[in-house]
Every structure is written in C-alpha cells, then in structure tokens.
Amino acid sequence: MSDRRVFVLGGGISKMAAERQDGNIRDWIVEAAMEAVKDAGVEMADIEHATTSYFSDHFDKQLKQGAIFHDSIGMCPKPNLRVEGGGGTGGLAIRNAYAYIKAGLCDSMIVYGSENMGRHVPSDVAQQFIALASDTDWEVQVAGFYIAYYALMMLAHMEKYGTKEEQFALASVKNHRNAIYNEYGQSPMKITVDDVMNSPLITSPYKILDNCLLSDGASCLIFATEEWAKTHSTSWYRKPRIEMVGTGSGTDFMRLADRPFPYPGITHFRAKKVASEQAYRMAGIKNPARELDCFEVHDAYSGVELVSCEDLKLCGHGQSGKLYEEGYFDLGGELPVNTSGGLIGMGHPVGATGINQGIEILTQLREEAHPQRQVEIINGQGGMDSHGGTGTFVAVNIFRRVD
C-alpha cells in the first residue's frame, strides 16, 4: 500500500431532529458542509473530490441526489460518486475517501451524507421503507421489519448467554443520557431501565425506548493528505492532528435465515468481526478494549450495541450484559461507547449516521467535546462501527491523534 497518510481535517453536523421543518435535505447538507469547511479551515473551491452518502431513494423521492448535494455546495465540475450500504453507508463512504486519497486519485475529499427520514411519511411507512432493505420476496411479505429481525437475534442472544432485557435497556439509558451533553442530539433524556421496560412493546423483546430514532439531518467530513493540508488548511496548525489509521469492511447474508451455525448463527455479527479484525490489524491494535479511548458503535437498537461490542472484540462473547451493568461502557467507564448518544440518543439519519460517528471520534480525540462527555485521551485512538441491515454491510474505521 502507498505510504500516503490520510488525515481528517474537520467535520460539520446539522442539528438532528425528528423533523427539520425549516428545510429539506439539500439545506441540511449545505449547513453541515459550511460547518465542515469552517472547522477544517479550508476553502470548498480547493477540495478536489466528493463522496455522497445516502441510503434510500424512497424517503426523498429523488434519485441521483448526490448531484444536487454536489452543486448545492459549489463542487461542480469536480468528481463525485455515491456509496451505499444501508445503515453502513456513512462508514463505507469514509472508507472510500481513505481509499481514493491513499491511491492518489485525489489529495482531498469531502464526504457528505444525509437522510430525509422525519415526518414526511408516518412511522409505519418509514419502517416499511427501511424493511425494503431486507429481502422483499422472502422476508418483507410476511410482515418482517428491521426491529423484528433484530428482536429474533436478541432472543437468540438471551437464550444462548442468559443476557437480560434489562441489560439491553441499559444501552438505551446510557445513550439518551450521553445525548444530554451533545448540542446536536435529537433525544437527550434522563431515563431509567424501568422507563425503557415500561415503554410500549413494539416487538418482543423490544420496547419503543430500545429503538433508535428516525431523524432529519446531515453531516460532512473532510479528508486530505498531510501535504495538501499544510498548504490548504488553516486548522492544520491550530488543531490536534487526527489521522485515519485503519479501515475494514465485512458482509454477511442478507437474510438471517441463511447464515451459518454456530457462528454467527442468528446471534452474532460476523461482518463486524471480519471488518474490525482488518481495521485493528491496519492500525496495529492488538487489544482494542485497552488501546482505544472511545468507540462509536452502531446502536440501531439497544441490544445491537451489546452484541456489537462482543463482535468488535471490546469484550468476550456473552459478557456484554454484565459489563453494561458495571458501567464499563459508560462515560467515565473503562471504554466509553457512543459518547455522542449514538443512533438512540443523537439520531439516525441513515446516510449521515456513519459520518456522525466519525465526527464524534474526531471531536473526542481533539478534546473538543462538551466537558461532561469528553473522554480521557490516553492512547489517542478511537474507533467507529457503521453497519447496515442485520450486519449485512459493515465498515469499521480507526482514528488516531498524532500530535
């Protein structure tokens, strides 16, 4: 691989909300992009390339949306492409920026992502759109939908390892609490395990407070080589330097039913294991739980976060429930997970989600987060895990502070 090094120069987020009545998806992209160039201290005119990150053509009824995002921020006639992998889209888009810069196709790239998921359609229609990302011939027709597919996995985890619903609920409590200290967050809440357990049942064992959010919002990250940053970024000399040092990706069968036993079966995310092993190897990480200061995990639903921690090797198989009870992954714990609030507390505008995670790691490693949610930077390394479907597309990216 080339010896070019890829740095994250800056990021921008638009306010996440259940409904951004004040504008549409292109407006949020503009908002996030303006924040990102300001944060990176660069001129949009200098950025050489773009990657578009959005998931669904149904939510905004607009195909080839990347062209609109691109011209809205004055990037024409420079190159642009779209990356798509369901909920993993944002993480894959970041990986794409790394690959393009590493390969020398460009020296700088802006990655922008968004999703229009708010109340343009009712929630049950939104869930149906998301369900179209499962197998439409075999799963959707029997009224399958994503919360239920994950629910099937969680029951399997509970029966295999003795994990409890209350332990799943702890992830929701933590993420809503972390969002209190995130000004972009959609759902900051001080809740208890009982609140989660007593919220309306969606599909057993999941209650409504176990779920992530349907969100409107956008986010952007800007990547470049060191040489480009030195001549184009005023932030390069002002802010801590954050390098992208590892990336990995994995996949699995679309349908849970087809996955091999015993691993992953319908319990684990095999794609996450594969992706994280690649990323850790690239970054030279041997013990992720010890060597990372924070991790943004794809918490589409509370239990997903627990199982993800296991497959990302942040803890052993079947151990996550107990560690959640001990606060191991809380702010102030051994390895804070989803300090931003994650998909449950901060929001989940699908195409923006992975980029949000990257921005949170950037913010944490720069020590720019709200004091109540800032983690202690010891190793100067953080990770993010972006995942689509029931783990059908996964991207894991590792960032390191190098000043």
Add this chain to the structure above:
Amino acid sequence: MAKNVFQDPEKTLYPKLPKVKDLDPKDRGMVKTKLQVFTADDPVGPKLHWDPIHREDQDPWNDFREIMRIEWNMEITYRHCLGKYSKFFIELENKKFFATECPKCGFVWAIPRPVCPDCLEICKWKELPGTGTLVSFSVSEFVPGFMDVETPYVLAMVKMDGADSLFTHQLRNWGTDRAKIKTGMPVKVVYTAEPVIHPMLLMWYEPA
C-alpha cells in the same frame, strides 16, 4: 387493519399528519396539494455554546424561513418476477414445501437458491415434510405500513426438518398466551384455504 401504537391516536408518540382532503379548499389557494405555508423556527437558536456560522447577531437564514409543504402521492404497480425460485411458490399452491439441495456439498437451503453460494453449483429441488422446530420468534405489536396483519402477530425463525438453513414466516393460531410460545417447540407448515395477495402468504406456521 388493527391499530398499532403508532396508528392509534390515543397512544401515538408522533403528531398526526395533516392531509389535503382534511383542509378547507380555500386554504389551499391555487395549489390543490398545498398542505401549509408557515414560518419555521430557527432549529439551532442562539442558545448553543459553540460558534455557528455567521450567527453573531442574527439568524443567518432569516430570509429563508417561509416554508411551503405539499402533498405528493405516487402509486406504482410493478410486474414483479419471482425468478428461478418461482417453483417454490408454484408448489406452495399445491400444498407442497420445496427446498433446494446442493449436489456437491449436500446443503439444503430452506429458502431455495438456484445456486449454492458455497459451491457455486446449480441446486436440485427437494420436497420437505413441512415440519420443523421454532428457533427464535418475536411477538409484534407493530405493523409496517404496507402490510395487512392483525396485531399481535408472531414472526418466527424455523429450522425445517430436512433443511440446513432456516426459514422465516409467521406463527399463527398460537392461542392467546404468549408465554406458551417457546423456542424448541415443534411447528408445522399450514396452507391457506383462501386466495392471498402474495404467494408467500399461501403458507404459515402453526404449533404442531
């Protein structure tokens, strides 16, 4: 269709969406699909501690806060092809459950595949007895938008006798006591007596 927690106005956590047909025609003016014209709030506001763009003295988007919303309805009908696994659905109508078997590795795919993805060999059709074991399930109070199902309904993952991979369908006629649905319990395929809107719905599972 049964009301779920999102559709029942008494229980919903989301505001009811206005519809054009509920509005007075004179409020719609010259645009028949106009839902509303309103002045949007600044979603960020001055309360943030960080320093947003050009927000020193006023809302930078002040000239762009007038918002119009319209209703847009698209109805699309597809001629959908069920491809090389069509035989599964054709045989369901004959009350037979077919899987595919790989001639090389012998793996039986309960959700049939024309080609074994492990060996890239063309599979053979194999009829299964239509019995199996419940591997996992979820009792759902929620129905995705385009589906016509009474709540609660049960989504089930089943290990079919004679197959190696799992099959996903609904478990019906399980009674009224949710606690009686247990993993490991025997289930059987039951075929419909009434016409259905999708061939997948020609069957479902029931406790055996």
